[in-house]
Amino acid sequence: MNNPVLLIVIPLLLAFLSVIIKKAGKWLLLVGLLFNTALAFFITTGETIIGGFAPPYGINLVVDQFTLVGVILINTLMLITIVVSFDLVGKYSIVLLTALAGINGMLLTGDLFNLFVFMEITVIAAYILSAQAKKYHHTITYLVIGSVGSVLYLLGIILLYNLTGSLNMADVAAKLPLLTTKELLVPVLLIFIGIGVEVKLMPVSGWVKGVYSNANRLIAPLFASVIAGTALFVFGKLFVSVLPVSDTLTLLMLIMSVMTFVFGEFAAFNQKRVKNILLYSSIGQAGLVTALFISGLVYAAVILLISNVISKLIMFTIAGAFTEKYETDDYESLNGVFVHNKFTGIAFTIAALSMAGIPLLIGFYAKLNILIGFFQAQNYVLPAIILLMAIVEGAYIIKLLLALWAPGKEGQVSEKSFAVEKKQLLSVKNTIICLIVALVIIAGGVLIDITEKVVTDGQPLLGDQSPSFTISQSKGGE
Amino acid sequence: MTVMNFVYGFIVLLAAFIFQTALTGVNRKVTARIQKRYGPRWYQQFLDIFKALRKGSITHGWVFDFGVIMALGGIMATVIFIPVAGFEAFPNMDNVFVISYLLAVGMLGMAMSAAGSGNPWASIGVSRALTNMVAYDVPLMIVIFTLIFAFDTASVSEIAAMQQGMGVLGWNAVRMPLGGIVAFIALFGMLGKKPFDSFIAPAEIASGPMVEYGGKHLGFMFILHELMTFIEVSLILSLFFGGGSSILVYAIKYAILYTLVNIISQVMPRFKIDQAVKFFYRVPLVFAIIQGLVVIFLGWGVSVWF
Amino acid sequence: MTLITVLITLLTLAAVTYLLSLVNSKLGAYFTIVTSLATIVMLFLIKDSIGQSYSLSFFTFKLTTVGWYFSMVMVTVYFTTAFLNPFWIKKMIYPAAYNLFFLVSLIGTIGMFFARDFITLFICWETVVWTSTFIIQMGKSRKSSYVYYVVSAIGSMVTLFAMMLVYQVSGTLEISTAFSALSGQPVLALIVFFTFILAGLSKIGIFPFHVWLPMAHGSAPHTFSPVLSGGLVKMGAFIAYLSVTAFAAYEVFANTFTIMGIPAPLYIIMVLGAISIVVGTVMAIRQDDAKKLLAYSSVANGGYILIGILLYDQIAFAGGMLHLISHALASATAFITIAIVAYRTGTTKMSELGGMIHRMPVTYTVYLIAIISMAGIPPMGGFVSKWLILQGLADRGLLFLAAAAFFGSIGSFMYVFRPLSAVFLGQLAPKYEKIKEANIMMQIPMYLLTIATLLVGVFPNVVLRVIADIQLEAGIQEIVLVGNTIVVSNGVLDALRVFIVFGYGFLIALVIFILRRKSRRVTLMDTYTSAEFIHTPELLHYSSNFYAPFERLTKKPYPVLNLYEKVSIKIKEIGHMAESLFSSSKPAITIFWIIIVFAIFFLGGVL
């Protein structure tokens, strides 16, 4: 029963069913998500062959601890997103189910071309979802850039196939050491850029602003945490275990990632709209996650990725609610909005603080792991950059939080009467869900040994050798 | 600490008051001679003070009274700590920082009382007086700091004792000439003598802090002024001009120093207060720092050079 | 009773306070008093077990004398300030959160002072930063809260870098042993020193990190400014303490270039302290807002504390540690009195006030004693500590530091007098005719703090004995105390005797005064006005531009003031550039970038 294929097949099946039974679409979506989430917790690590061909030739699904974390996380996040914004699903249930299948496929597949197919399924679903805002030129921009990315990725894997004679990830990885850097340069580069479009690396992330900033309460968290999270997991899998490339290429990719990180954070600092801040911050964080993957700090990257997608889920949901209720998400015109929505505000604040890396939240645990990992690798430049960016990040987050919590002009004592008019941002159910997710952020940061146990299950992720922060370390080696 | 200490303290207080008041009287005559007047009798200052104390007065509220008492109390306590020719009412209490900061209690009390009168002239005067203090005190304190470093003691009487027995050449003003100049100039500022008297400028701000005083309050102010003068001149005398081995020598040196300051000030114009600050921070401060560096890094002037 | 029990009890009490505040915010505010009092009691209870270690999850603590001393200073300030909470709590936008954060920041500081490893230190530190950030925003200004956070973040992030660097080198996070691994590596030690101490500098408001301090202290809720200035600033002093003890800066830098026997890196930090004294003093003199004035005075006093602690010797170190408590008491008192004036009048602008003494004599007297201490005038606490610092500086011949110290201490007469004159003395404006003295509840903290200030000033040896223990713990020569006398190599001070002689002088003056004829009471308007007829009291009150001549001399702004603004604008510019380059809604531009990236990588990879 716990066959990972079901994660892909059932959503697809339900998608077809919901074409037939249009009225039940919403519920079918919910069923699919519940099924997937439940199943995700039961699948075990291993390999599943599809179609009868043995691996180097046939398509297989590979479940290792890394994938498992991804599958559980992404399915759960998608479930939460859909549950929170269930009222907005409407006729998108088919698309969402297809996307669910595509996402699980992307995470699970062990074949490069199969990955391309699932990616296209997901991305096409994403194009359609992005059209929800009725800003078609943004959708077309996304479509054009996305298609170019896909084409480049396709070209990349074909070149790789030409070199290695295989499209199976494990097989390619095994044959890679035989190739020279110059041979690998073009295919790896093409794959990097192709995936980079979905991961939102900086020069190729032109579509992000148009799509994210107009997305609603359903679409925005879906893009920012579900799809982006998936893309990052795939990136990690490709560049850590499949294409562990040589120094020159690593350096170039690292530069691009770090550049994304720095520019993303700087751009976020420059924004006035909540969603814009969040989207640039996701671009920046995506850059950091890829930098970590490329540097081989898989565990730190995964923790950061988890903390980031969870935070973004809450924050984008609430940001979507801003536009929904107040028709703006400019934080200055939302002055004191949390006065009337304290619990929503608390959830938002915890998510934001975790992003800024305040201690005892999971973001801080991620930061600690990153720092320890880099320092252990004798790399002092990146930690310095990361910490400097943490200041910038903290600065825009605190500015945002202050504007949203404390109404009143400069020089006035904050009073409730200065706040924007009272509207309920999220329903009680959704507020509770957001608070529960926020609780996960706290629990993940406080109970760090449990976090580590859950994420790694006692084994290094993708052969990650970098150290992680543990409770015993703080005791000074007693 | 016995009753005798307090008795001695009272004697010092009384002696200081009588001596300085008489000297002020004499100097009023000296001033008059410089200005080609005849001048009052030498004991005129006593008469003024006792007359003021006997007259009725007005008060502007409790802080007006309290400030005066606090000022006089603080100044009296400071006088008690001043070592005169090696004699100390309370042994080992003549720390230079204690003296200079205890002096500030008196000043604060006076300023408080003056501002409490509600007269803006008084407040302006206080504001100028405090600015003036920032001007002269920093260079002076740096020089005193240098002395403390050089002699490894902050006791006024010990510093005075170390200058004695070598004649004029033993004086710190001679051993550390720049420091001596700074101290001498700062003395003008401390005493509020021209050119640094803008805070009491009678024609300009109606005597500044003193504007509202009359009767016994004014008498208190007079006493206060005499005692403060005594503290300031004594301090400079002990620290830079060798103090005195006996009361007589001390008194003579004191009289000469004070009269000299008075004579010079009589031929001076008046600085505006910001000019005073600029002056002190341009010349004496630089001198003081140079002197400090010379003493600290070269050791010149610490041990006598011959 | 262990430290862990104390902390857990406090956290529980904080939670209880929060819940009570949700029901009734005023009740919760009273509970903050109870909780902080409980903290004091518990701190006394655990004093006997100094030297023991505790751990809880990834927190580890060690009970030290210095931690105990810092905690006592901190909790005293919190306890006394808490008395004001019930009166302001209704004005807070989030009363329950205020009470919670108030207590959590207290717990955070205590945890930080007893922290045994870097992670605990950092977590507690950040807790305090964030809770206080959220409290400050409840005051007048959001921007100040923002600046406060950013400057704190600069400090804490850079310090985190140092901690991780040390961890990498030594393999341990325990503060007391981790630094020892640095002894053989001077360059690394230098980096760690400057990065580690940055948090301290930013918190204590040392130039050029002082920008946040006047903003935050000036516009925080009135009930929190005393805590910020009297308490939280002292966290920076703790970092400075760690940098000379655990980091052992004097030993690590023993072979580097020294200036007057002080290793150059330490001297640089001390010079920064000296600059803060000068800048803080000059800026304080220029302020019109009483709270900002006091805030700048905290900058200046932070400089004294820093210099004292970093000198790490018998005399000045004791002075720095003593100044910690005397400034905490004086500054908290001054802020509390200004808060009470603001409570009654609604403003802290000196030019709008005047003559408060006629309505609030107790507040006036308390403020007077506070500023006497702050200006370092005997017989109050501030004098003894400044005396020790100055004696210590004179002993070592540190001329430039001393010059700044002198300027600061004489300049402090100027700035402390200004609120005294402009707020309390002078003419009483008719609109304040009806205001009342602070009520009993508000007077309690004033009495407590005043008595404490006086006690520290008259019996400094009680505190200095604890400081001698700290010196013993830190491994330096203890300050010599004989009965009531402090004996240092170049001077002695018997503060009690100074007080008695002052009382003697006061008594003589009082006797003379009483013996003379009683004076006649006249109104404030009945003054000499040079034959002008002025009938409005406001016009007869000299309070704005109080030090106009001095301000004229110092009106040129110094460059660091808008440094942060410039950096922020630069960041925004780069952000804008990135946005317009990489986030265009036109696909062509992205395609262009793909080609460029491809080209760069291709060239980079081929070459």
Place this chain on the structure above:
Amino acid sequence: MIRVASLLLLMIGLYGLLSTRNVIKMIISINIMELGVNIFIVSIGFVTNGVAPILTSQVNSSLSNFVDPLPQALVLTSIVIGLGITALGLAFARKLYKKYGTYDLAKIGGMKDE
């Protein structure tokens, strides 16, 4: 030769995307790119004088000069996906035209975005 030609097609597609602001033309450019890549994929499997990789009675030696069948399988999938994307893109283009009355992205961008 075919590979060079196919890469040239890719370049032409890219050039098209760089130079045009018209949505329809952009979609066509993408199609040209995809075409280029598809041809490239097929060309990879090309073997001179190769035979179809089907075991028949004539060709039963595993040493035969088989053409690689995988690229051909891949290209089919790729074409289908390309078709899907084209269709979707055109649908959006139509919606765009309905809403703004133009296919020119630059004009729309300047019109009332944000």
